[in-house]
Amino acid sequence: MKTLVLADNQDVTCIGIETVWQLHGFGAGKGLRVFSEKELSEALLENRDAVVVLDYTLFDCTAEQLFVLKERFSGIHFILFSDSLSEDFVRRMVCGREGFSVLLKDSSLEEIKACFAAALEGRLFVCEKVSSWLYAKEKVKEEVLPLTSTEKEILRAMALGKSTKEIASERFLSVYTVMTHRKNIFRKLCVNNAHEAIRYALRAGLVDIVEYYI
CATH class of the missing domain: 1.10.10.10 (Winged helix-like DNA-binding domain superfamily/Winged helix DNA-binding domain)
Incomplete structure (x- = not known):
């Protein structure tokens, strides 16, 4: 089974994710906690086929560093799990690279389970709230009068x-x-x-x- 790596400094979040991961059969044992980009790199050296649940807004890591990690560890699937993410960041991570899923911390249990299942299969998952938001943004853009x-x-x-x-x-x-x-x-x-x-x-x-x- 894949290793769960938690890049989040909130104890309650990590405990909740570990519980869902274990109780619903996605993996056994506690997740591996990391608190910096260096620790994450070291953990992935030992677990090259892991699922990383990462709160980008709390974890000290840039988008560029995430891209480097994804290039270095191609078997890793990242789940960006946060209270809020900017439109530009989401588009950059989801549309520009494979292997980055998106969940918000108010996502339902069913969405979290669906995201974990997709990650284990190497599929992209974007929660409904973010998908609707991005789609709405696209519709607004389509309403802009086209240039000749x-x-x-x-x-x-x-x-x-x-x-x-x-x-x-x-x-x-x-x-x-x-x-x-x-x-x-x-x-x-x-x-x-x-x-x-x-x-x-x-x-x-x-x-x-x-x-x-x-």
Whole structure:
């Protein structure tokens, strides 16, 4: 059976998780407690096929460190178990990598059991509350008016630091026309300035972040 590793400094949480793990037949014995990224690494060296229940908001570990651990220990399944997690963090962990499940501490017993079962099979699990929340966010994004191909190109040029005059010259347009496109971009994206529009371009993948910083 897989080893349960608890990366959480709350005793009551760890006792509860251990109880569910044992009573419902997911594993035997107490879970292994760790309190730092170093201790977690050492534990995983001895248990390369473990299920790690980790409270990211209480555990002293960055997202980058988690990605490194996942690359190093590919057989490990991480369950991010917390009171609250930011949208950006959840999307980064769930959509960008395999092997990270998400539970909230107010998840039902049935969801916790379903998450453990999925983890033992190497499947991703996201609790209903987080799934609904992410889906709602996606629906809001879909309601944003789509940019035309010209607007996307102008937004990309803005993100690369080009001035209105430079964009107009490159596209054989008048400065007034480019300014009109800029206003339409701001209106459609519901932003107030070029900085906010550029942030959208980076998030939407219209501009490669490496190219932007260069």
